Amino acid sequence: MSAVDDFLSIAGESTFGSPKVNWGAVVDYYGVEFPGDYKAISERYFSIAINGRLLVALPSAFGGTEEDFLGIDLLRRDIESMKRGSEFDGVEHPVGVTTGVRVPYPLHPEVPGLLPWGETDTGIVCLWLTSQAAGDWTIVVTDYARWEHYECSLSEFLVSLMRGEIVNSIISGSWSVQKGVEQFSV
Numbered sequence: 001m002s003a004v005d006d007f008l009s010i011a012g013e014s015t016f017g018s019p020k021v022n023w024g025a026v027v028d029y030y031g032v033e034f035p036g037d038y039k040a041i042s043e044r045y046f047s048i049a050i051n052g053r054l055l056v057a058l059p060s061a062f063g064g065t066e067e068d069f070l071g072i073d074l075l076r077r078d079i080e081s082m083k084r085g086s087e088f089d090g091v092e093h094p095v096g097v098t099t100g101v102r103v104p105y106p107l108h109p110e111v112p113g114l115l116p117w118g119e120t121d122t123g124i125v126c127l128w129l130t131s132q133a134a135g136d137w138t139i140v141v142t143d144y145a146r147w148e149h150y151e152c153s154l155s156e157f158l159v160s161l162m163r164g165e166i167v168n169s170i171i172s173g174s175w176s177v178q179k180g181v182e183q184f185s186v
Helices: 003-011 023-030 036-042 072-084 154-162
Strands: 047-050 054-056 114-120 125-129 138-142 147-150 181-184
Touching (some): 003 154, 036 154
Antiparallel strands (some): 047 054, 047 181, 054 114, 114 125, 125 138, 138 147
């Protein structure tokens, strides 16, 4: 069984039906083809939160067309502000974030580049580290002070997180399959 099949098995059937995602519009906006596991999840659920803590940004939850539903524009502004040591334009950020931060990777659309896909209830950001082939994208997790890189796909990361297989100094708390995936409609 593939990691995406494992995730879909753990998450269960969609409570609200299957969303229709306009992948052409999403690709046009971001200028990149998305990984197959992300597409499979996006085509099954409108909006999901892993154990009520990690919101995964899915196109259908935000209209899925001409808007920055992944928040790359906000991420870019935040990181540039931190590099300059300036304020965050009134946006609330995780406690302990310092200015002058060193970002270990460039931002999308550079390749490799960071492209966000989720955020926790405590402001920890989860991103892809993109590459030329969407199937080779890996995972980066940050609280902007620390950066962790995982050599796995989105579905592998989510399944490992829910099974408690990822011991992580950034994402903490109880991550178990018992709590699973919460689904939301739009």
